[in-house]
Structures are given as C-alpha cells and as structure tokens.
Amino acid sequence: MRVAFDSDRVQPLSSLAEGASGEVAEVVARASGRADRLLSFGVTPGARITVLQTFPGIVFLCDQTELAVERGVAADVLVRLRGTRTWCR
Amino acid sequence: MACHIVRERLAARPRLLTLRSRPLRIALAGQPNVGKSVVFGHLTGRYATVSNYPGTTVSVTTGRSLIGAEVCDVIDTPGVNTLEGAVSEDERITREALEGDRSDLIVQVADARNVRRALMLTSQIAAFDKPMVLALNMVDEALARGIVVDAPALEAALGVPVVEMVAVEGRGLPELRDALARATRPHVPALQRAGDRAVWAHELTTRVRRVSALSLARIPEALARATRQPATGLPILVAVLYALYLFVGVFGAQTLVRLLEDDVFGRGVNPAATWLAFRLVPVPWVRDFLVGQYGLVTMGLTYSIAIVLPVVATFFLIFGFLEDSGYIPRLAVFGDRLFRVMGLNGKAVLPMVLGLGCDTMATMTTRILGTPKERLIATLLLALGVPCSAQLATIMGILGGISFAALGTLFGVVVGQMILVGWLASRVLKGERSEFILELPPIRWPRPGNLLTKTRLRVWWYLGEAVPLFLAGTVLLFALDRAGLLGVIAAAGRPIVTNLLGLPESASQIFVMGFLRRDYGAAGLFELARSGQLTGVQAVVALTVMTLFVPCVANFLMMVRERGLKTGLAILGVVTPVALLTGAGLNYVLHACGIRF
Numbered sequence: 001m002r003v004a005f006d007s008d009r010v011q012p013l014s015s016l017a018e019g020a021s022g023e024v025a026e027v028v029a030r031a032s033g034r035a036d037r038l039l040s041f042g043v044t045p046g047a048r049i050t051v052l053q054t055f056p057g058i059v060f061l062c063d064q065t066e067l068a069v070e071r072g073v074a075a076d077v078l079v080r081l082r083g084t085r086t087w088c089r
Numbered sequence: 090m091a092c093h094i095v096r097e098r099l100a101a102r103p104r105l106l107t108l109r110s111r112p113l114r115i116a117l118a119g120q121p122n123v124g125k126s127v128v129f130g131h132l133t134g135r136y137a138t139v140s141n142y143p144g145t146t147v148s149v150t151t152g153r154s155l156i157g158a159e160v161c162d163v164i165d166t167p168g169v170n171t172l173e174g175a176v177s178e179d180e181r182i183t184r185e186a187l188e189g190d191r192s193d194l195i196v197q198v199a200d201a202r203n204v205r206r207a208l209m210l211t212s213q214i215a216a217f218d219k220p221m222v223l224a225l226n227m228v229d230e231a232l233a234r235g236i237v238v239d240a241p242a243l244e245a246a247l248g249v250p251v252v253e254m255v256a257v258e259g260r261g262l263p264e265l266r267d268a269l270a271r272a273t274r275p276h277v278p279a280l281q282r283a284g285d286r287a288v289w290a291h292e293l294t295t296r297v298r299r300v301s302a303l304s305l306a307r308i309p310e311a312l313a314r315a316t317r318q319p320a321t322g323l324p325i326l327v328a329v330l331y332a333l334y335l336f337v338g339v340f341g342a343q344t345l346v347r348l349l350e351d352d353v354f355g356r357g358v359n360p361a362a363t364w365l366a367f368r369l370v371p372v373p374w375v376r377d378f379l380v381g382q383y384g385l386v387t388m389g390l391t392y393s394i395a396i397v398l399p400v401v402a403t404f405f406l407i408f409g410f411l412e413d414s415g416y417i418p419r420l421a422v423f424g425d426r427l428f429r430v431m432g433l434n435g436k437a438v439l440p441m442v443l444g445l446g447c448d449t450m451a452t453m454t455t456r457i458l459g460t461p462k463e464r465l466i467a468t469l470l471l472a473l474g475v476p477c478s479a480q481l482a483t484i485m486g487i488l489g490g491i492s493f494a495a496l497g498t499l500f501g502v503v504v505g506q507m508i509l510v511g512w513l514a515s516r517v518l519k520g521e522r523s524e525f526i527l528e529l530p531p532i533r534w535p536r537p538g539n540l541l542t543k544t545r546l547r548v549w550w551y552l553g554e555a556v557p558l559f560l561a562g563t564v565l566l567f568a569l570d571r572a573g574l575l576g577v578i579a580a581a582g583r584p585i586v587t588n589l590l591g592l593p594e595s596a597s598q599i600f601v602m603g604f605l606r607r608d609y610g611a612a613g614l615f616e617l618a619r620s621g622q623l624t625g626v627q628a629v630v631a632l633t634v635m636t637l638f639v640p641c642v643a644n645f646l647m648m649v650r651e652r653g654l655k656t657g658l659a660i661l662g663v664v665t666p667v668a669l670l671t672g673a674g675l676n677y678v679l680h681a682c683g684i685r686f
Contacts (some may be wrong), residue, residue: 024110036283037526040171042206044287052314052543057425057435059317059529064202066313068422068435080219 013049014058015054020039021050024062024083025048030076038077041067111506112153113161115269116192118214119521120207121168122530123200124226127242128265129165129530137165137548139539140412141530143440144457147179149186165191167456170206172213176634178456187217194272195221195638196265203251204238206297208290211247212277220272224265229258230531235301243297248276254606259515261607309532312346316532317456318417320399326420333407337486341403343570346486348393362386373572383570389563392612393477393556400482401608405547407538408446408478411423413535413543415440418527425525431508432515433458434525438528440467444475451475452651457522466514469651472640479555479608484589484632485617491625496684498675499633506637506671526528545665554643562605566598589673590634591680592627599631607639625686630676637668 010025021085024047029035043062053059058074060067062086103389114131117125121143129137138145150165166180166186178182187195197214199207204225214221225238250268254261279287291587370376380387382502411417417439425435436458444451448471455467466642476484488496515522555620569575575598579586582597590596595617612632617623623631640648649657 031524032148036171036174037524038204039283039287040209041526041528042203044205044209044284044291046291047205047289050239051476053317053422056319057422059422059527063205064200064234065206066527066529068317068418068425068527068529070258070425070429070434075527 004014006083010078012075013077013079015072016051016079017056018051018054020081021048022079023048024077026079028076034073034076041065043077055084107166109657113159113190113194114164115161115194115196116166116187117196117198118187119168119198120170120200120210121528122261123168123198124170124256125198126165128198128224129163131256131259131262131668134162136542138543141415141533142412142439143528143530144179144454147453147456151183157267158211171212187214193219194226194269195219197221198224201225201228201238202234205290206292207295209286211275211288212280212289215275215277219247220274222265222272223247223249223255225251226254226256228253231253233306237299246293246297249273251633300609311530316416317529322423334485334489334580336407337400337404337482338372338489340506341400342402342482342486345399346396346576349399350391354391354395358390359387378567381561383563383567384557385560385563388559392609393559396556396615397479397608397614398551400486401478401551402544402548404478404482405446409543410535410658412435413533413540415530415532418529421527424630429522431470431511433463434522434524436525436527437463437467437610438472441475444471444477445481446478448472448475448477449647452644452647455651460520462518462520463522465518465652465656466511466647469514469660469663470507470511471650472644472660473637474503477607477638480611480636483608483611483615484636487615487628487632491628492686495625497631498629499636502633502671502675503636506667510667522589554610558606559609562602562609566602589669590630591676592631593622595622603635603638607638609634610635626679626684628671629686633675634668634672637664637671
C-alpha cells in the first residue's frame with residue numbers, strides 16, 4: 001500500500017481563499033534563500049496551514065505561527081487541501 | 090540512552106564548581122519574541138527592554154548572575170529564526186555571540202506553543218557542540234491554546250535538561266537555575282540540510298506535543314484579527330492615532346505643560362531662582378547666565394523639564410502600551426505595499442514606528458532588515474521624516490491648537506516627502522530589497538509592571554541624555570549671544586529663514602538649537618508659538634522644516650556608527666536641501682493659495 005495524493009488539489013498558497021486550510025506539500029525554492037527563510041519560520045512539508053487573510057497581504061497560520069507574507073512568497077508554498085488524501089493500492 | 094544521560098550529567102555536575110580564569114558565560118538564544126530578555130532580567134537583575142514584537146533586542150547585552158555558588162556572565166542575544174545561510178545583521182550578531190569562547194553554555198529559550206520551530210533551531214544550536222538547556226517558555230499561553238508538551242519525553246529525546254517556564258511571572262526560574270548545573274551537550278543527529286532538520290523536528294514534535302482544538306484566548310484572538318483586516322484595522326489605526334493625540338498632544342503637551350511651565354516654573358522655580366540669583370550673585374553676566382534670556386534655569390531647565398519632559402513621558406507610556414500589546418507589527422500588513430514603493434518591505438514598519446519614540450534607537454533597529462540597501466534607505470528616511478517623541482508632541486501641541494488642517498498639512502507633506510525620497514533612493518541605490526515575511530506576535534494585555542519599568546527607564550534615559558544637551562545648548566546660545574554672534578547668524582540666515590521660508594528672524598536661532606537636538610528646537614518653536622509670534626502658516630512651515638531637518642547629534646552619531654562616516658555625511662547632504670526646499674515650496678504654495686489655517 002502506498003500513499004498517493006490527488007495532484008489537482010495541491011495549490012499555491014497565494015491562490016487560496018480566506019479560511020482554506022491544509023498542509024504544506026512543498027516549498028518551491030524559486031528565489032534564492034526564500035525556501036530556507038520559510039523553513040526557518042516553520043513552513044515545512046507536513047505543517048498545517050490555515051489562510052487567515054488575503055488582502056492587502058497574505059496572512060496565514062502555520063502550525064502556531066501567524067505569518068504575513070507578500071504574494072510572491074506565498075506563490076512558492078504549495079498546499080495540499082484538507083481531506084484530499086486518497087489511499088491507493 | 091537514559092543511562093547515557095545520567096552518566097553525562099554526573100560528569101557535568103562538577104563543572105560549575107571548578108575554578109576558572111573568567112566567569113562562565115551563559116548565552117540566551119532563541120527565536121524572536123520568545124522571552125529571552127525576560128529570562129535575562131530575572132537571572133541578572135538587569136532590565137533589558139521587553140516588548141511584544143520580534144526585534145526588540147538588536148544587540149548583545151551582558152549581565153552578572155549568581156548561579157549555584159558561581160558568578161556567571163549571562164548574555165542576552167537578538168532573536169534568530171536561523172543561524173545559517175543568508176542571515177540578517179541581528180542574526181549574525183547572535184551567531185557570533187554563540188561561537189568560540191564567547192559563550193560556554195547555551196540556554197535556548199523557546200515558545201512552548203511552537204516546539205517544532207524551536208527544535209529546528211535546536212538542531213542548529215547543537216552544531217556549536219556546547220552544553221545546553223532548553224527552556225520552554227509561555228507554557229501558560231500554550232495551555233490556553235490547548236497545547237501540551239511532554240517535557241520529560243523531550244528531555245530524553247534531546248539529552249539536555251528541558252525546563253517549563255512562565256518567565257514573566259518568574260515561574261520555572263529555580264528549575265532553570267538547577268538545570269544549568271546539569272547542562273549537557275545535546276544528542277541531536279548532525280543534519281546539514283534545512284529540509285532534513287525540518288523533517289526531524291516535525292517527527293519529534295508529533296511525539297512530544299499534543300494539540301487539542303480548545304482555545305481560551307478568544308478576546309485577544311478577535312483583536313488580533315480585527316487589527317489586521319483592512320475594514321476594521323484602518324478605523325482602529327485612526328482610533329489609536331487619535332488616542333495618541335489626545336493623550337500626548339492634548340493631555341501631555343497642553344494640560345501638563347501648562348501646569349509645569351506656567352505654574353511650577355513660571356510662578357515657582359523661575360521667580361525663586363531669579364530672586365536667589367539677585368541675592369547671591371553679584372556679577373551681572375553670571376546672573377544672566379543662570380536666569381537671563383538664555384539662562385540655564387530659565388531656558389535650559391524650563392525647556393527640558395517643563396516642555397519636553399511631560400510630552401515624552403506621556404508618549405513613552407502610550408508607546409510602551411502599543412509595543413507590549415503586539416499591535417505594531419500588524420501595521421506591516423497594511424504598510425507592505427507602500428513600503429515596497431520605497432524599496433523596503435512591510436517589516437520596515439518596525440523601525441519607522443519605533444523612530445517615533447527615538448530615531449537614534451530606531452536607527453539601530455534597522456538591523457532587522459534583510460539587505461544593506463534596505464538598512465540604508467530606512468536610516469535615510471528615519472533621519473529625514475520621522476519625528477521623535479518630543480518633536481511629535483510639540484508638533485501636536487502647537488498645531489493641534491491651530492487646526493486639524495494644519496496638522497494634516499504637515500503630516501501630508503512629510504509623508505509625501507518620505508515616499509518621494511524613498512522612491513528615488515530605491516531607484517538610485519544599488520542592491521535589492523528582501524522579501525516580506527514577518528511573524529505577527531499574539532495580541533496580549535500589556536503587563537503594568539513591565540510598562541511602568543520601561544517608561545520609567547526611558548524617562549530616566551531622557552533626563553540623562555537630553556537634559557545635559559539642553560543645558561549645553563543653552564550655554565552655547567548664551568555664549569553666541571554675548572559674543573554678538575547670534576545677530577550674525579540671524580543675518581546670515583535671513584535670506585533662507587525670512588525670505589525663503591517666510592519666518593520671523595528669531596526663528597533662525599531655533600534652527601541652531603535644532604542642530605543640537607530636534608526637540609530642543611521644537612521646544613523653542615513651541616515658545617514662539619505660545620507667545621503669539623508665529624502665524625498659522627509660519628508654524629506649519631517651521632515645523633515641517635524642523636521635522637525634515639537634520640537629525641539630532643545622537644542620531645547622527647548612531648548613523649555614523651551603523652552605516653559609516655561617508656554615508657552619514659551623505660544622508661545629511663540629502664536631508665538638508667530637501668528640508669529647506671520643501672519648506673520654501675510649502676510656504677510659496679500656502680501663500681499662493683491664500684491658506685491661513
């Protein structure tokens with residue numbers, strides 16, 4: 001048995017609506033140092049994320065940390081929306 | 090494993106009793122805003138400024154503490170999210186404080202709510218291979234949010250003592266002191282990549298932490314939400330500014346100043362001093378030196394104690410309240426886009442708002458910004474446009490008495506100039522801005538004890554730093570007046586002060602005072618305005634120029650220390666013409682439009 005994920009439901013944090021929640025699937029390292037910076041704030045694969053606000057900036061709760069980021073940064077955090085884990089044989 | 094720990098502990102125990110050539114150095118390290126400075130205060134009895142925003146501590150503070158039978162040096166360090174890779178200035182300072190023999194033992198202070206992040210840092214601190222203790226702080230807040238950490242399990246997993254604390258209440262401190270004697274080197278897998286550390290921290294956290302959905306912190310959470318949503322946050326910002334105006338501009342700058350200046354000094358101190366001087370001092374110029382027009386008592390003390398002290402004291406109190414509530418970083422959410430125009434990001438809200446307290450301290454806080462370019466622009470904008478507490482209050486005191494339009498004009502012009510200069514600087518200067526990632530601290534009810542201590546220390550600091558400068562400035566003015574140079578300066582300044590800015594001639598000496606300290610100059614303007622020598626337009630123009638004008642001597646020295654002499658002089662070279670040209674432009678426009686306020 002292996003765990004697979006419905007890839008359609010993995011979305012960048014920047015595209016999520018207020019109130020959406022899930023867990024971090026991946027932090028894409030597009031800009032240098034950005035991924036490390038996010039990791040140091042606890043935005044790591046598996047961490048639970050809830051979007052608190054989307055305007056004027058993006059504010060989200062990651063585990064127990066409330067973080068405010070600009071849109072470009074949020075675009076690099078890929079979130080797996082809650083309840084989309086599927087078990088395959 | 091457990092047996093191993095016991096052996097290590099036994100081996101470690103006599104360490105604190107050995108004779109040393111220097112005291113044992115204990116460094117406090119951890120993420121920003123987890124309470125390191127509170128622990129430091131308890132251990133050493135020294136107060137390091139405590140607030141509720143990341144970046145309160147930007148330099149290393151050292152104090153002595155008696156731990157067991159031994160005197161130790163305790164080192165408070167700036168908060169760090171990471172110790173490797175691209176680090177900011179404050180993170181570099183911490184890394185250096187932990188390296189080599191600058192510290193022998195490390196106490197990692199952690200937010201009990203956020204064990205996962207703390208552990209990622211633990212694995213980096215472990216790389217220093219020094220005995221350490223993990224202090225889980227704020228377990229009360231963690232509990233209120235339904236988070237329970239299994240400290241013994243964590244202790245077994247890491248192989249270092251783990252102490253649970255509520256540092257602000259002093260809970261867990263005896264345990265921490267005991268644990269210091271048992272400090273051991275952590276048994277943490279040596280991980281190189283940040284990603285691996287994250288996985289390790291995540292797994293360990295799931296083993297030692299339980300989270301239930303319960304939350305008892307309803308009101309602070311609702312406030313936290315309201316302050317960052319535009320629909321509620323902007324009205325709240327306006328309300329906060331209005332409260333600031335009422336408390337500082339009206340109560341401080343009008344009620345208290347009137348009481349102190351007119352009653353205490355005007356009817357008490359100054360007549361008494363004058364009477365005494367005439368009685369005891371036979372030499373006329375010495376008498377003048379003490380109680381004349383530029384007298385030490387009648388001008389120096391009156392300005393510093395009767396005019397500026399009440400406004401800075403009221404400001405420090407309300408400002409400390411805002412600092413401790415966790416409100417200030419939330420402004421970054423609104424400010425981010427605006428600051429990006431100026432080559433900065435929302436994080437720059439912190440030094441800018443702190444500049445309202447004191448530009449000198451805020452210049453040091455620019456260390457939390459990510460790139461050299463950002464630090465330079467922030468330093469420039471602080472020097473250019475951000476009025477310090479005393480200035481802000483005198484502005485409110487003078488213009489509040491004229492009209493809201495006058496106040497609005499001044500702030501509009503100053504903010505506009507800052508945006509313009511920031512935008513130009515971001516175009517001209519090389520380098521990049523960093524990305525906006527900021528942790529928002531929880532909203533907390535400020536603790537009255539901390540608020541009062543902080544305000545008291547800041548007022549003392551003001552008295553120690555500003556009053557001597559006010560007195561020195563008075564001596565200088567007295568000497569200039571005696572030598573007949575004040576008239577020369579006024580004549581030399583006439584083309585600018587009178588013709589360009591449209592101000593009375595007596596205003597030129599105020600700019601001389603402003604060179605020394607901006608609030609000294611502002612106090613001089615305050616006096617001019619109160620004695621009816623300034624029209625509304627003149628007051629607005631004079632205050633605008635004074636706000637934009639060169640920073641005080643202390644701020645200049647700090648700029649030189651942080652950015653170098655060349656940059657410091659360059660900033661002066663930008664700020665002075667901008668201030669004068671803006672004042673001239675404003676004077677022209679106001680007259681051309683026939684605005685009187």
